[in-house]
Amino acid sequence: MNLHEFQAKHLFSRFGIPVPRGYLVRSAAEARKAAERLGGERWVVKAQVHAGARGKGGGIKLVKSLDELTRCAESMLGSRLVTPQTGTGGLPVDAVLIEEGLAITREIYLSALVDRMSNRVLLLGSAAGGIDIEEVAAKHPQQILSARANPIAGLQPYQCRELAFGLGLEGKQVGELVKIMLNLYRCFIALDLSLIEINPLILTAQDELLALDAKINVDDNAVAIGRQPEIADMRDTSQEDEAEIRAAEHGLSYITLGGNIGCMVNGAGLAMATMDVIKLYGGEPANFLDVGGGTNAQRVAEAFKIICASPNVKAILVNIFGGIVRCDMIAEGIINAVKGVGVKVPVVVRLEGTNVERGKQLLAQSELDIIAASNLADGAQRAVAAVGR
Numbered sequence: 001m002n003l004h005e006f007q008a009k010h011l012f013s014r015f016g017i018p019v020p021r022g023y024l025v026r027s028a029a030e031a032r033k034a035a036e037r038l039g040g041e042r043w044v045v046k047a048q049v050h051a052g053a054r055g056k057g058g059g060i061k062l063v064k065s066l067d068e069l070t071r072c073a074e075s076m077l078g079s080r081l082v083t084p085q086t087g088t089g090g091l092p093v094d095a096v097l098i099e100e101g102l103a104i105t106r107e108i109y110l111s112a113l114v115d116r117m118s119n120r121v122l123l124l125g126s127a128a129g130g131i132d133i134e135e136v137a138a139k140h141p142q143q144i145l146s147a148r149a150n151p152i153a154g155l156q157p158y159q160c161r162e163l164a165f166g167l168g169l170e171g172k173q174v175g176e177l178v179k180i181m182l183n184l185y186r187c188f189i190a191l192d193l194s195l196i197e198i199n200p201l202i203l204t205a206q207d208e209l210l211a212l213d214a215k216i217n218v219d220d221n222a223v224a225i226g227r228q229p230e231i232a233d234m235r236d237t238s239q240e241d242e243a244e245i246r247a248a249e250h251g252l253s254y255i256t257l258g259g260n261i262g263c264m265v266n267g268a269g270l271a272m273a274t275m276d277v278i279k280l281y282g283g284e285p286a287n288f289l290d291v292g293g294g295t296n297a298q299r300v301a302e303a304f305k306i307i308c309a310s311p312n313v314k315a316i317l318v319n320i321f322g323g324i325v326r327c328d329m330i331a332e333g334i335i336n337a338v339k340g341v342g343v344k345v346p347v348v349v350r351l352e353g354t355n356v357e358r359g360k361q362l363l364a365q366s367e368l369d370i371i372a373a374s375n376l377a378d379g380a381q382r383a384v385a386a387v388g389r
Contacts, residue, residue: 001218002050006097007234008196008214015187017180019211022099024048031073032066034098042101045072047081049091050239052215053132057083059093062101069098087258092238102210107200108167109133110181112188114195120148121188123155123181125163129200147181155185176209191231192222243287243306250302252291259284261383262307262316262345264300266291266325274319277376283384286313297333304337308345315346315386317379322353331359335366346371346386350379 003011009019023034035043047059054060059081063069073096080090107130115122125145128136137144145166149155160178169177180201188196195217202212223232237245247254253268257275261283265271268290275285287310291303307313320330334349350373351359363370371386373379 001220001223001231001235002239003216003218003231003234004048004050004095004236004239005046005214006048006095008216009211011187011191011216012211012214015190016183017187017211018209019214020099020102022097024095024097025073026095027077028070028074031096031098032070035066035069038098038100040100043069044097044099044101045069045076046097046099047076047093048095048097049081049083049086049093050236051081051083051085051091053083053085054081057081057086057090059083073098094238102202102212103205104202104212105205106203107212108203108209109136109199110184110201111195111197111199112184112193115148118148120151121155121185123147123149123159123163123185125167127167129202133199149185154189155182157182173203173207173209180209180211191216192219192228193217194219243309247289247302247306250299252289252299252303252306254290254306255288256310257285257287258312259286260312260314260387262286262289262310262313263319264289264291264303264307264316265319266321270319270321274317274376274380277380278317278383281377281380281384283380283387286310297329297336300330300333301337301340304341304343308341308343313345315348315383316343317383318347318349319376319379320349320351320353322351322356322359326355327351327353327359328355328362331362334370335362335368338366338368338370346383348373348379348383348386350374350376 006024012019021038025031025034042064045061047054061072063072076093076096079093081093082090109126109129111124113122126136126143128143145163147159147163157178160181164174164177184196193216197215198211200212202210218231222228241256243256244254261278263274263285265274271288271290278285289303291299307316322330348371349363360372363372371382373382
């Protein structure tokens with residue numbers, strides 16, 4: 001689960017991580033009043049969407065007059081912001097954050113995430129803040145510094161000091177970074193987070209460190225089981241894919257992709273393999289969809305509805321391994337779903353597992369336009385061919 005920048009900064013303030021002064025607004029008139037309360041001669045207008053690289057899409061603007069600020073807020077609000085991370089459709093801008101303009105002397109990158117290789121919370125820092133950290137990691141990996149927190153002892157001050165010295169901080173700056181890192185780790189653990197990213201953490205002309213930007217991802221499982229009710233209330237479904245929301249309501253794991261071959265598979269690993277094989281034979285998957293090992297006819301029908309709702313889908317590949325649920329039951333569910341949903345694109349079905357021959361027989365006798373595949377490779381090839389028809 002993702003949070004908006006203003007929500008992340010609210011949580012930062014609770015945990016003692018310094019942030020710039022600012023106000024969330026939902027109209028141009030509110031934006032002007034916010035700037036007047038902040039005072040000064042320049043302000044930053046920041047579109048609130050669940051995506052990075054907002055500056056590249058025009059979602060972050062530095063303005064130097066109240067009239068310019070009003071026009072900027074008015075143009076952002078109600079628009080859809082397109083960035084390199086949103087896709088061509090963009091995301092709706094329902095609110096903007098008005099912050100004080102600051103004199104910046106340095107920009108630093110700082111983040112915390114779960115490192116699954118070491119089973120530790122990993123904190124990363126880089127002197128190359130304010131730019132794409134992926135590019136820095138790829139071209140200049142020596143500029144990425146790290147510290148791993150022991151799960152029992154936690155993050156230690158000496159680790160933070162080492163990272164501060166590596167970033168070239170001096171004097172009171174070192175102590176400030178130590179405090180920020182310790183509070184960042186405390187926030188990470190207390191709120192069941194999977195990622196915190198501050199890019200950039202700035203050093204101001206007054207020699208203060210402030211989190212100029214804030215990104216937080218929360219562990220979905222912690223939200224689902226009610227461990228973080230306050231954060232659950234922060235969810236903004238307008239920033240999420242409608243199909244993914246609908247799928248989650250029916251217990252389906254679904255992610256929209258950019259291709260034209262819809263995929264319905266039981267098991268996340270099998271779903272990933274299915275998409276790989278589609279790509280191998282020159283196709284493009286339209287989605288990731290895992291109906292789960294214990295699927296039933298109703299879930300199969302909902303899966304077909306979600307897949308068919310996309311205008312990009314030109315064929316559907318169903319790849320089911322019948323283990324917990326028998327293949328003949330799956331076949332019946334597919335037949336009923338195709339009839340009930342009114343699927344109008346070619347459907348390729350590959351079944352394997354318990355009662356597979358009976359399942360194939362049912363599909364053959366259905367008198368529906370269902371293409372039977374002998375194996376996964378055959379199914380992928382048939383789906384790719386169906387799209388090209």
